[in-house]
Amino acid sequence: MPISGFPEWLPAQRIIEQRVIDRIRSTFELYGFAPLETRSVEPLETLLSKGETSKEVYLLHRLQAEDGAVGQDDQLGLHFDLTVPFARYVVENAGKLVFPFRRYQIQKVWRGERPQEGRYREFLQADIDVVNRDILPFHYDTEMPLVIGDALAGLPIPAARIQVNNRKVCEGFYRGLGLSDTDQVLRTVDKLDKIGPARVAEQLVGTAGASEAQAAACLDLAAISAEDASFVDAVRKLGVTDPLLDEGLEELVRVVETAREHAPGLVVAELKIARGLDYYTGTVYETQLRGYERFGSVCSGGRYDNLASSGKDRFPGVGISIGVSRMLGVLFGQQALSVSRSVPTCVLVALPNEEQRAACDRIAAALRRRGIPAEVAPTAAKFGKQIQYADRRGIPYVWFPGDQDEVKDIRSGAQEPASADSWAPPAEDLHPVVTGA
Amino acid sequence: MPISGFPEWLPAQRIIEQRVIDRIRSTFELYGFAPLETRSVEPLETLLSKGETSKEVYLLHRLQAEDGAVGQDDQLGLHFDLTVPFARYVVENAGKLVFPFRRYQIQKVWRGERPQEGRYREFLQADIDVVNRDILPFHYDTEMPLVIGDALAGLPIPAARIQVNNRKVCEGFYRGLGLSDTDQVLRTVDKLDKIGPARVAEQLVGTAGASEAQAAACLDLAAISAEDASFVDAVRKLGVTDPLLDEGLEELVRVVETAREHAPGLVVAELKIARGLDYYTGTVYETQLRGYERFGSVCSGGRYDNLASSGKDRFPGVGISIGVSRMLGVLFGQQALSVSRSVPTCVLVALPNEEQRAACDRIAAALRRRGIPAEVAPTAAKFGKQIQYADRRGIPYVWFPGDQDEVKDIRSGAQEPASADSWAPPAEDLHPVVTGA
Numbered sequence: 097m098p099i100s101g102f103p104e105w106l107p108a109q110r111i112i113e114q115r116v117i118d119r120i121r122s123t124f125e126l127y128g129f130a131p132l133e134t135r136s137v138e139p140l141e142t143l144l145s146k147g148e149t150s151k152e153v154y155l156l157h158r159l160q161a162e163d164g165a166v167g168q169d170d171q172l173g174l175h176f177d178l179t180v181p182f183a184r185y186v187v188e189n190a191g192k193l194v195f196p197f198r199r200y201q202i203q204k205v206w207r208g209e210r211p212q213e214g215r216y217r218e219f220l221q222a223d224i225d226v227v228n229r230d231i232l233p234f235h236y237d238t239e240m241p242l243v244i245g246d247a248l249a250g251l252p253i254p255a256a257r258i259q260v261n262n263r264k265v266c267e268g269f270y271r272g273l274g275l276s277d278t279d280q281v282l283r284t285v286d287k288l289d290k291i292g293p294a295r296v297a298e299q300l301v302g303t304a305g306a307s308e309a310q311a312a313a314c315l316d317l318a319a320i321s322a323e324d325a326s327f328v329d330a331v332r333k334l335g336v337t338d339p340l341l342d343e344g345l346e347e348l349v350r351v352v353e354t355a356r357e358h359a360p361g362l363v364v365a366e367l368k369i370a371r372g373l374d375y376y377t378g379t380v381y382e383t384q385l386r387g388y389e390r391f392g393s394v395c396s397g398g399r400y401d402n403l404a405s406s407g408k409d410r411f412p413g414v415g416i417s418i419g420v421s422r423m424l425g426v427l428f429g430q431q432a433l434s435v436s437r438s439v440p441t442c443v444l445v446a447l448p449n450e451e452q453r454a455a456c457d458r459i460a461a462a463l464r465r466r467g468i469p470a471e472v473a474p475t476a477a478k479f480g481k482q483i484q485y486a487d488r489r490g491i492p493y494v495w496f497p498g499d500q501d502e503v504k505d506i507r508s509g510a511q512e513p514a515s516a517d518s519w520a521p522p523a524e525d526l527h528p529v530v531t532g533a
Numbered sequence: 534m535p536i537s538g539f540p541e542w543l544p545a546q547r548i549i550e551q552r553v554i555d556r557i558r559s560t561f562e563l564y565g566f567a568p569l570e571t572r573s574v575e576p577l578e579t580l581l582s583k584g585e586t587s588k589e590v591y592l593l594h595r596l597q598a599e600d601g602a603v604g605q606d607d608q609l610g611l612h613f614d615l616t617v618p619f620a621r622y623v624v625e626n627a628g629k630l631v632f633p634f635r636r637y638q639i640q641k642v643w644r645g646e647r648p649q650e651g652r653y654r655e656f657l658q659a660d661i662d663v664v665n666r667d668i669l670p671f672h673y674d675t676e677m678p679l680v681i682g683d684a685l686a687g688l689p690i691p692a693a694r695i696q697v698n699n700r701k702v703c704e705g706f707y708r709g710l711g712l713s714d715t716d717q718v719l720r721t722v723d724k725l726d727k728i729g730p731a732r733v734a735e736q737l738v739g740t741a742g743a744s745e746a747q748a749a750a751c752l753d754l755a756a757i758s759a760e761d762a763s764f765v766d767a768v769r770k771l772g773v774t775d776p777l778l779d780e781g782l783e784e785l786v787r788v789v790e791t792a793r794e795h796a797p798g799l800v801v802a803e804l805k806i807a808r809g810l811d812y813y814t815g816t817v818y819e820t821q822l823r824g825y826e827r828f829g830s831v832c833s834g835g836r837y838d839n840l841a842s843s844g845k846d847r848f849p850g851v852g853i854s855i856g857v858s859r860m861l862g863v864l865f866g867q868q869a870l871s872v873s874r875s876v877p878t879c880v881l882v883a884l885p886n887e888e889q890r891a892a893c894d895r896i897a898a899a900l901r902r903r904g905i906p907a908e909v910a911p912t913a914a915k916f917g918k919q920i921q922y923a924d925r926r927g928i929p930y931v932w933f934p935g936d937q938d939e940v941k942d943i944r945s946g947a948q949e950p951a952s953a954d955s956w957a958p959p960a961e962d963l964h965p966v967v968t969g970a
Contacts, residue, residue, distance in 0.1 A: 097625045099609070102572035104622065106629055107636065114568045126901040128878035128908035131551045135539035135655055136641060140596075153596040158645035159577075159610065160589070172536070173596065185541065188534045192543055194925045196911050198876070199544065204573060204641075208595035218572055233911060235890060246901075357891060358898070439635070441565035453672060454794060461795070464563040464683075471565035474633050474670060488631045 101217030123247035183404035225415030252532035259366035264344025272338030318368035437490025462516035538654030620841035662852030689969035696803035701781025709775030755805035874927025899953035
């Protein structure tokens with residue numbers, strides 16, 4: 097009954113996911129990004145106007161649509177990312193927004209992949225973007241990796257390593273090298289991790305009009321990697337010059353050096369990074385978790401100067417997107433995350449008999465008023481069975497009403513007198529705790 | 534460019550929505566409901582097997598599906614509520630869940646309404662349900678309104694009034710009255726608010742086989758309303774007897790009396806409430822906001838004993854669902870909610886010149902480390918323009934770096950020396966504050 101590509105988590109996994117989302121969201125808000133949601137659907141023409149993912153769209157049809165009638169509905173598709181809808185939203189609401197506009201957006205997206213590929217067809221993304229009118233200052237490109245680094249550093253997961261490149265470096269280099277179809281070169285180099293350098297060289301010669309020497313130079317560029325500005329010298333040594341290359345190198349240096357100052361070890365210039373989608377025009381980001389490099393990028397994005405425009409108005413932007421479902425799917429698959437309990441409940445109020453349910457409800461209400469998650473036992477079963485109810489869910493405390501109420505830590509067995517108006521658990525027991533492997 | 538039925542909020546409205554969701558969610562967790570999400574799609578047969586909404590389903594088609602190929606995709610539709618998917622999830626994962634299972638679920642749902650009706654076709658629901666194996670104790674029916682009352686009472690919105698009825702009361706009464714097609718009677722009485730008593734009586738005679746006296750008795754029952762158990766006497770006075778009626782009255786008394794004890798004024802027995810969907814078998818709930826009764830129910834649900842089953846296993850449940858988009862749409866439409874600012878940012882760090890950006894970033898980082906949302910000004914414009922940046926977003930504080938940093942409350946103009954390692958705003962300024970009309 098599971099449907100291929102539409103993952104569903106068990107309750108404990110969902111608690112972990114919720115905690116991860118909470119951490120991401122609170123970090124985004126600490127940096128001043130405003131929450132935003134867009135509708136799940138876009139007109140098909142909006143979806144098809146941007147790059148290569150057009151083939152993966154789900155279209156909607158009303159079940160009861162009149163036979164053969166082609167109405168507005170026939171043009172609607174589920175969004176496949178959050179950037180294209182955001183660009184549309186900005187243009188549509190430009191008169192009501194204040195720029196530069198910083199927003200985060202945490203929503204499901206859908207891709208109509210063929211079922212047999214085993215890829216996600218529904219998944220959660222967590223995006224931040226900054227968009228401005230006319231010109232967006234470059235320093236926002238340097239801010240994106242810092243926000244992501246901060247968000248992920250607060251989670252019990254392997255350290256993130258953000259790989260950065262700049263399209264201007266690649267395009268300028270290819271142009272300076274004498275290659276004119278720079279898009280085709282980029283697309284081919286993008287396959288490096290999949291097909292290896294020999295076949296990339298072969299395809300550069302075969303489909304992008306490169307000589308063998310030019311192909312070799314492209315591979316030399318792609319091999320460059322550094323955690324500081326030293327990559328500039330490595331590029332210069334390849335002997336190619338071009339104004340766009342200069343501009344790209346200068347931008348890339350700023351991203352790497354800013355990260356080095358504020359978050360050492362987080363960012364690396366990796367000149368093979370290209371990103372498949374067409375709409376990026378400068379900085380591009382990919383992110384791997386250390387030890388999980390083989391699972392690919394969990395957080396990607398870049399600068400897009402031409403995604404949103406309306407008449408003579410342009411709205412350049414830069415953004416980055418955490419693939420929450422993808423990241424958790426990988427970590428769950430490796431048993432790399434666990435949680436202390438499968439329910440929010442901190443205290444189970446035991447029920448001596450059904451006549452005392454109202455009194456027990458009042459105890460639970462008193463605990464809740466002070467922020468302590470509590471529930472009352474489902475039935476007045478023997479206390480042993482009620483303790484088992486708590487134990488099976490990982491609820492740490494059972495409350496026994498009486499002339500003098502008592503509360504028991506069922507992990508240690510310690511039991512002590514307590515009042516619902518004043519007792520509090522240790523802070524670490526209040527909510528489920530997520531831990532790494 | 535807006536698409537009829539697919540609402541999108543502006544940033545300030547989205548902040549309000551997020552606050553409302555946060556309040557609802559934290560209340561649900563205080564009562565021990567575990568977070569859960571289900572995939573957005575279900576097989577069409579799952580969607581069509583439950584009641585009357587089958588006509589409102591959106592089906593998915595892959596844009597690039599092979600022409601004429603009818604694969605698994607052709608059978609998938611977007612869910613129209615969260616109860617049917619939850620029932621399916623419970624059956625599918627029964628072996629991995631512990632019962633009774635309490636979960637909340639806050640997700641978008643879709644209904645393929647015809648565009649011209651002006652109804653939402655995509656909207657957010659916030660559900661709680663309790664499901665058990667075999668038998669679900671009745672006290673969970675009494676808990677649902679208390680949780681909702683608690684969640685909504687913490688919001689700056691008009692007071693909620695939860696109307697409760699019980700299908701057994703209606704069915705037992707109709708049966709005791711000698712009417713056999715009780716479903717048809719229920720569906721007809723359900724139209725009372727739309728078409729009025731005269732036409733309901735007419736239709737009861739015309740389509741449900743009622744005599745005029747029977748129709749009048751049905752209307753008498755529907756007219757009964759009370760905030761305490763006194764409705765039982767009112768029903769008894771109608772002179773109808775039936776064992777199912779007795780059972781229903783006893784259950785309804787328990788819901789009303791429990792609410793009277795724990796949340797006086799919240800719940801009213803309203804014997805005209807029917808709920809259109811077929812799957813309810815006992816208690817039913819609807820909720821109105823005082824002063825907004827004309828906009829209909831913002832929170833509905835009920836007991837369903839037969840929704841989920843697998844072979845010989847039965848999973849009876851009871852649940853209630855807050856129509857978040859519907860409620861906010863009404864309140865936004867009446868300008869009944871506002872928020873103190875349109876961004877999370879509490880402090881804008883002013884930028885004296887671009888050379889000091891790294892130093893300003895460090896100030897912002899120090900504030901964030903202590904939970905204070907901060908951002909650095911986009912450019913080193915004149916300070917007046919930077920203050921305007923804050924003012925247009927409602928950001929209350931601007932930070933001026935210097936030999937001695939200073940922070941200015943731009944609402945009062947008060948400015949004082951401050952250190953990023955120790956200064957904190959008053960608690961009410963830390964996050965945007967939502968207020969009612």
